[in-house]
Amino acid sequence: MSDxxxxxxxxxxxxxxxxxxxxxxxxxxxxxxxxxxDFQSNGALAAAKRLGKNPREIAAAVAETLAGDPRLASVxxxxxxxxxxxxxxxxxxxxxxxIAADPRAGxxxxxxxxxxxxxxxxxxxxxxxxxxxxxxxxxxxxxKRIYRFRGxxxxxxxxxxxxxYQMGLLIGAVMDEHPDIAALVESLDDEAAAIPxxxxxxxxxxxxxxxxxxxxxxxxxxxxxxxxRKLTADLQNHRPGCYVxxxxxxxxTQVALARDFHALGVDFDWWKGESDADALIAPMxxxxxxxxxxxxxxxxxxxxxxxxxETRPKKLADGTVIxxxxxxxxxVVSSEGSAMYGTTDLATILDRKxxxxxxxxxxxxDQRQADHFEIVFRAACLAGYATEGQLExxxxxxxxxxxxxxxxxxxxxxxxxxxxxEMARNKARERLHEAGLGENLPADAFxxxxxxxxxxxxxxxxLQNFRGTSYVFDLxxxxxxxxxxxxxxxxxxxRVKSLLRRAAAEGAEAGLVTVAEPAERDLVLTLDAFDAxxxxxxxxxxxxxxxxxxxxxxxAFSRFYAACPIMTAAxxxxxxxxxxxxxxxxxLETALDLLGIATPERM
RNA sequence: GCGCCCUUAGCUCAACCGGAUAGAGCACCCGCCUUCUAAGCGGGCGGUUGCAGGUUCGAGUCCUGCAGGGCGCGCCA
Numbered sequence: 210m211s212d213x214x215x216x217x218x219x220x221x222x223x224x225x226x227x228x229x230x231x232x233x234x235x236x237x238x239x240x241x242x243x244x245x246x247d248f249q250s251n252g253a254l255a256a257a258k259r260l261g262k263n264p265r266e267i268a269a270a271v272a273e274t275l276a277g278d279p280r281l282a283s284v285x286x287x288x289x290x291x292x293x294x295x296x297x298x299x300x301x302x303x304x305x306x307x308i309a310a311d312p313r314a315g316x317x318x319x320x321x322x323x324x325x326x327x328x329x330x331x332x333x334x335x336x337x338x339x340x341x342x343x344x345x346x347x348x349x350x351x352x353k354r355i356y357r358f359r360g361x362x363x364x365x366x367x368x369x370x371x372x373x374y375q376m377g378l379l380i381g382a383v384m385d386e387h388p389d390i391a392a393l394v395e396s397l398d399d400e401a402a403a404i405p406x407x408x409x410x411x412x413x414x415x416x417x418x419x420x421x422x423x424x425x426x427x428x429x430x431x432x433x434x435x436x437x438r439k440l441t442a443d444l445q446n447h448r449p450g451c452y453v454x455x456x457x458x459x460x461x462t463q464v465a466l467a468r469d470f471h472a473l474g475v476d477f478d479w480w481k482g483e484s485d486a487d488a489l490i491a492p493m494x495x496x497x498x499x500x501x502x503x504x505x506x507x508x509x510x511x512x513x514x515x516x517x518x519e520t521r522p523k524k525l526a527d528g529t530v531i532x533x534x535x536x537x538x539x540x541v542v543s544s545e546g547s548a549m550y551g552t553t554d555l556a557t558i559l560d561r562k563x564x565x566x567x568x569x570x571x572x573x574x575d576q577r578q579a580d581h582f583e584i585v586f587r588a589a590c591l592a593g594y595a596t597e598g599q600l601e602x603x604x605x606x607x608x609x610x611x612x613x614x615x616x617x618x619x620x621x622x623x624x625x626x627x628x629x630x631e632m633a634r635n636k637a638r639e640r641l642h643e644a645g646l647g648e649n650l651p652a653d654a655f656x657x658x659x660x661x662x663x664x665x666x667x668x669x670x671x672l673q674n675f676r677g678t679s680y681v682f683d684l685x686x687x688x689x690x691x692x693x694x695x696x697x698x699x700x701x702x703x704r705v706k707s708l709l710r711r712a713a714a715e716g717a718e719a720g721l722v723t724v725a726e727p728a729e730r731d732l733v734l735t736l737d738a739f740d741a742x743x744x745x746x747x748x749x750x751x752x753x754x755x756x757x758x759x760x761x762x763x764x765a766f767s768r769f770y771a772a773c774p775i776m777t778a779a780x781x782x783x784x785x786x787x788x789x790x791x792x793x794x795x796x797l798e799t800a801l802d803l804l805g806i807a808t809p810e811r812m
Numbered sequence: 813g814c815g816c817c818c819u820u821a822g823c824u825c826a827a828c829c830g831g832a833u834a835g836a837g838c839a840c841c842c843g844c845c846u847u848c849u850a851a852g853c854g855g856g857c858g859g860u861u862g863c864a865g866g867u868u869c870g871a872g873u874c875c876u877g878c879a880g881g882g883c884g885c886g887c888c889a
Contacts, residue, residue: 236829241833242832242833254831254869258868264869287832289832372889506886522813523814530814533814540887576816579816580815606818607883643851646849673826678818681824686837689838691838697851697852699851701852704849704852708848754828757826760837770852771853776847812849
């Protein structure tokens with residue numbers, strides 16, 4: 210199935226080709242002037258430049274070719290050579306009926322599905338999730354869903370941070386608090402042993418309480434820090450007691466995190482952690498040595514990733530400026546012999562290649578990591594673990610406070626993600642009560658609606674912005690339910706559901722669409738634009754294109770709803786409009802689902 | 813010092829390989845509930861797209877310079 214934009218584009222391109230102009234110039238886009246046309250092609254202007262002819266003459270020749278096309282109501286030339294196309298109502302009716310019958314709501318799958326990994330979220334053991342995790346989760350989840358919907362085989366990986374210094378801190382802190390656990394840590398001799406009963410006394414709340422204390426003490430107390438480092442090394446060397454205790458930490462954290470993510474409509478296929486890459490590191494380093502990629506630098510082993518010996522001036526800590534290779538090299542083994550951040554990332558690339566062999570890996574991580582990923586990706590290509598362009602970092606900006614600086618709580622601390630979500634939920638409950646909605650529903654149904662409204666508010670507020678730019682996180686605006694917001698979209702969907710329930714109760718049947726009213730034309734033209742929006746979101750990894758479409762669809766429906774009575778219309782008109790309403794609902798719910806937003810049945 | 817990103821209406825953000833009159837929401841003003849959920853719909857107000865040049869028939873978009881803001885720059889992750 211092809212949308213009108215593409216179908217008409219093919220006709221216009223053929224007309225261009227017949228004139229000896231490059232056919233790709235015949236690209237058709239939705240009209241910038243809806244008062245004049247439905248679609249337009251600007252190609253005559255570019256073709257005129259290439260062929261050395263008058264653009265209006267070219268446009269006239271194309272228009273003449275198109276004039277007989279039964280799908281078009283009119284073809285006109287405007288301005289310096291714009292070709293304006295108006296589609297016949299019958300064509301719109303056909304297209305509406307096709308979308309109504311399409312289980313994919315009018316969007317085409319990709320021609321050649323690929324295996325894709327989306328790496329996003331990036332939660333850590335013990336470190337509570339904060340607002341920064343929100344964007345990574347929201348954007349990554351949407352990209353994962355968009356890719357999967359288009360037909361790719363997609364894996365979403367949380368890339369769990371479970372192997373760092375914070376684990377040593379926690380192991381030490383728990384041993385200090387529980388002498389019996391400390392004794393077990395000393396005595397265990399099998400890293401695969403069942404987790405002892407005593408360990409289960411340590412709950413997630415304990416980790417949340419102990420980690421900030423331990424981290425603070427580690428900063429002030431060198432002896433404490435050294436012990437935590439040693440315990441980290443013990444863990445990474447698979448000392449059984451440490452390892453089993455760590456497994457417990459990891460288990461309780463993952464269960465809790467998965468639950469929190471699920472409440473946000475975020476679900477991972479893999480919870481692969483940094484620990485999973487760990488076993489590959491030693492052989493990988495040996496292989497990199499064998500390939501001659503590792504060179505010594507101040508006692509560390511690095512991979513140089515600069516090309517053609519490119520250098521940039523670089524200011525050192527002591528103020529001197531030297532000509533340094535650019536980009537910086539990848540530090541693989543520290544001077545103390547330990548693996549670094551980038552080492553783990555490189556091993557993860559290798560791991561994924563072995564178990565999934567992806568065509569494409571999308572890293573949905575803060576824009577600030579851009580340089581790091583560039584270095585890791587270059588190293589992976591040099592090592593033969595990836596090919597040029599296979600690994601892609603999709604950066605996003607930060608969420609800032611009203612002052613334009615990274616968001617903080619009133620006290621100046623980092624806002625925990627759960628607190629943020631609860632704030633949004635409270636606001637949703639408040640607003641539902643104010644509007645007198647859902648009050649006759651059971652408490653759990655009301656809570657379900659409040660949760661969905663809160664998630665929709667948070668996600669749509671984020672996803673309507675292009676991911677690359679930072680945006681202001683203004684709680685009042687976030688939780689405002691008017692205008693271009695998630696709750697507005699839910700409200701439109703719920704209105705249709707209510708309407709369809711009523712139609713079903715009254716035995717009103719949906720039927721063939723016949724487009725007549727302006728509001729109906731607009732609605733169908735908007736429905737037709739879904740595939741283009743989805744394709745753009747997919748190609749640019751930019752869910753905001755889809756969010757924009759969902760909003761436009763809601764607006765188009767709302768105008769249609771206001772202008773075109775349904776239940777009181779004559780039977781054939783009513784049947785046609787019921788189909789349009791049901792189709793709009795299905796496409797809207799599809800788009801919302803791809804944004805990671807669930808729709809309630811009523812509100 | 814070097815690199816990357818950003819600057820569009822009072823505020824928050826869009827803008828499909830450069831195209832017609834730069835669009836939405838909020839705020840403000842005016843209309844619309846005895847008809848399907850008014851968290852809605854219609855209308856109005858609001859712009860020298862940071863500044864200065866350049867390329868082009870045409871620039872928010874491409875190039876150069878400048879100003880302002882953010883971020884990053886091996887032994888944390």
